[in-house]
Amino acid sequence: MSLVEVSNISKSYGALAVLKDVSFAVERGEVVVLIGRSGSGKSTALRCLNGLEEIQAGTIKVGDYKVSDQGTDLRRLRQDVGIVFQHYNLFPHLSVERNITLALTVVKRMPLVEAKQVAARVLEQVGLSDKVNAYPEQLSGGQQQRVAIARSLAMSPKVMLFDEVTSALDPELKEEVLKVVENLAEQGMTMILVTHEMSFARQVADKVIFMHAGRVHESGPPEQLFGSPQTPELQQFVSTRVS
Amino acid sequence: MIREFTILEIRLLLEATTWTVLLSLIAFAGGGLVGAIVTLMRISRQAVIRRIAQVYILLFQGTPLLMQLFLVYFGLALYGYSVHPMVAAAIALTCYSSAFFAEIWRGTIETIPRPQWEGSASLGLTRSEQLRYVIIPQSIRLALPPTVGFAVQIIKNTSVTSLIGFTELTRSGQLINNVTFEPFLVFGCVAAIYFALCFPLSALSRYLERKLHVPR
Numbered sequence: 001m002s003l004v005e006v007s008n009i010s011k012s013y014g015a016l017a018v019l020k021d022v023s024f025a026v027e028r029g030e031v032v033v034l035i036g037r038s039g040s041g042k043s044t045a046l047r048c049l050n051g052l053e054e055i056q057a058g059t060i061k062v063g064d065y066k067v068s069d070q071g072t073d074l075r076r077l078r079q080d081v082g083i084v085f086q087h088y089n090l091f092p093h094l095s096v097e098r099n100i101t102l103a104l105t106v107v108k109r110m111p112l113v114e115a116k117q118v119a120a121r122v123l124e125q126v127g128l129s130d131k132v133n134a135y136p137e138q139l140s141g142g143q144q145q146r147v148a149i150a151r152s153l154a155m156s157p158k159v160m161l162f163d164e165v166t167s168a169l170d171p172e173l174k175e176e177v178l179k180v181v182e183n184l185a186e187q188g189m190t191m192i193l194v195t196h197e198m199s200f201a202r203q204v205a206d207k208v209i210f211m212h213a214g215r216v217h218e219s220g221p222p223e224q225l226f227g228s229p230q231t232p233e234l235q236q237f238v239s240t241r242v243s
Numbered sequence: 244m245i246r247e248f249t250i251l252e253i254r255l256l257l258e259a260t261t262w263t264v265l266l267s268l269i270a271f272a273g274g275g276l277v278g279a280i281v282t283l284m285r286i287s288r289q290a291v292i293r294r295i296a297q298v299y300i301l302l303f304q305g306t307p308l309l310m311q312l313f314l315v316y317f318g319l320a321l322y323g324y325s326v327h328p329m330v331a332a333a334i335a336l337t338c339y340s341s342a343f344f345a346e347i348w349r350g351t352i353e354t355i356p357r358p359q360w361e362g363s364a365s366l367g368l369t370r371s372e373q374l375r376y377v378i379i380p381q382s383i384r385l386a387l388p389p390t391v392g393f394a395v396q397i398i399k400n401t402s403v404t405s406l407i408g409f410t411e412l413t414r415s416g417q418l419i420n421n422v423t424f425e426p427f428l429v430f431g432c433v434a435a436i437y438f439a440l441c442f443p444l445s446a447l448s449r450y451l452e453r454k455l456h457v458p459r
Contacts, residue, residue, distance in 0.1 A: 074367075089359065091377055103363075103366035103368060106368060107366060107368060155367070
């Protein structure tokens with residue numbers, strides 16, 4: 001059984017349909033990259049997976065949870081599905097350490113001492129052990145994003161979602177974040193990424209999904225999608241994005 | 244019988260000032276407490292509860308404090324509940340200031356950007372946990388200067404309670420003026436005392452605004 005199963009989901013804002021009959025599956029340990037133009041629905045699809053957006057039709061299963069159910073226990077679901085945002089969404093009033101330990105102590109009811117150990121471990125993983133007492137505003141964008149990854153990682157999620165995590169960063173800061181994501185992939189973390197970094201997508205993805213006008217237009221292994229795109233839409237997309 | 248305005252009269256004014264201060268403190272604390280509840284109701288996810296809070300705020304912001312005071316003092320008396328002017332004043336000022344606090348605080352909570360809600364929701368925090376650990380701590384910073392600023396309004400507004408016979412600073416001034424016929428002197432002193440109470444708070448509010456980098 002796949003870890004994530006998205007079956008025929010649809011979503012619209014009023015008359016505007018943003019997702020039309022979208023289906024895909026993600027296996028345990030797999031890295032799936034969603035690509036497509038702005039407004040193609042890829043970020044929305046991602047945000048549906050942890051219940052940040054509601055869907056109007058179809059089902060999403062993550063492990064044991066059905067996201068589409070009215071009575072979905074979002075609190076449980078979100079402990080299994082981590083997300084990292086484009087703008088980091090760190091809590092500016094809390095130190096780096098507290099950003100990470102907050103949900104561990106409040107949601108997972110972990111004793112603070114133990115939570116601090118977890119924070120130390122994940123901060124080491126993203127190479128920011130020395131910033132444990134810093135505040136978000138004292139960090140560069142790349143460092144903030146690495147803290148956000150560590151914060152999500154600390155919850156030991158079964159799958160991690162990355163929503164354009166390098167889009168807000170200067171080119172020279174993207175690399176350090178991509179490196180962290182790459183390491184996670186190597187360690188076997190199940191991940192779904194929305195990204196505009198095509199060379200990175202090609203390198204890290206097990207499967208690429210090209211979304212167009214709210215639908216899954218084409219999907220397959222990266223070599224196939226980038227090497228021999230079947231549809232004119234993807235051909236055009238690839239020719240303008242990949243050098 | 245005309246009395247002179249002496250140190251004794253100044254002492255009387257200062258004694259009455261303690262009532263003004265006490266009433267202000269009660270209004271600030273009571274208004275803060277009720278205001279906090281109304282704030283939470285105002286941002287509730289239940290439309291009915293939001294609506295109730297909205298009507299409450301509209302009513303108390305849209306009518307003169309003096310009318311609220313008369314309603315509590317004379318209105319309740321009509322139904323056989325004769326309340327002490329101090330109690331009536333405390334009730335009316337609490338209602339009045341809670342409506343303003345609720346509006347100030349709702350505004351500051353709403354300025355916290357949506358990503359803060361999404362970020363905390365994504366970590367599995369419930370709505371009340373989000374408010375407690377993420378949203379309210381950030382909005383307190385924003386709320387502090389206008390909250391302290393509103394305390395000044397409360398102090399000045401306690402003067403209307405003189406009209407139901409509560410002997411605070413203003414009424415004490417009137418009584419002394421009645422026997423000394425020195426309006427400039429007496430009310431000058433009364434005004435100076437109000438200023439002495441309010442100015443430090445205004446200054447504190449401005450200081451907090453600068454220190455916390457909060458644009459008004």
